[in-house]
Amino acid sequence: MQATKKNDQLINVLSVAIPVAVAVLIGIQTKISLGEWTKVLPHVIGLLNSTTALSLVIGLIGVKSGNIGLHRKAMGAAFAQGALFLVLYILYHISNPSTPFGGEGWIRPVYYFLLISHIVLSIGVVRLVLKAIYYAITNNIVAHKAIVKWAYPIWLYVSVSGVIVYLLISPYYV
Numbered sequence: 193m194q195a196t197k198k199n200d201q202l203i204n205v206l207s208v209a210i211p212v213a214v215a216v217l218i219g220i221q222t223k224i225s226l227g228e229w230t231k232v233l234p235h236v237i238g239l240l241n242s243t244t245a246l247s248l249v250i251g252l253i254g255v256k257s258g259n260i261g262l263h264r265k266a267m268g269a270a271f272a273q274g275a276l277f278l279v280l281y282i283l284y285h286i287s288n289p290s291t292p293f294g295g296e297g298w299i300r301p302v303y304y305f306l307l308i309s310h311i312v313l314s315i316g317v318v319r320l321v322l323k324a325i326y327y328a329i330t331n332n333i334v335a336h337k338a339i340v341k342w343a344y345p346i347w348l349y350v351s352v353s354g355v356i357v358y359l360l361i362s363p364y365y366v
């Protein structure tokens with residue numbers, strides 16, 4: 193793949209379109225009946241966040257040890273898991289009402305801090321991840337390293353905070 197202005201524009205469009213589409217689909221009040229199988233999706237999504245975080249750590253270990261092949265495989269797996277997460281997240285939220293958090297006391301503000309920071313950073317990380325992958329594919333390693341300084345810690349935080357949010361809300365799923 194070659195770096196082009198058209199590819200840059202595509203990344204810009206996707207960086208806005210993906211979060212907007214997710215927000216619109218989640219915001220639809222009338223839920224679409226996709227069946228009872230969608231009730232297990234939060235658990236699958238929690239697992240995907242866990243495996244994404246693990247893939248990100250393996251990718252870091254790969255690049256730090258000079259094993260670029262391992263790095264590429266792990267980061268490719270993290271990207272694929274992130275894409276699958278997005279599809280399953282949308283399927284769950286268009287077919288099920290949001291689950292209210294039932295925790296009380298000190299855990300309540302902790303939960304909402306994690307949830308809000310997770311959501312806000314997940315919106316911003318889309319562009320960073322797309323750019324990082326684009327730079328890697330186009331072999332622009334200098335730009336890849338520069339953007340990864342931001343993309344990696346944010347993506348890892350989003351994955352780990354997603355797991356914690358899932359663990360905190362999972363007792364309230366019906």
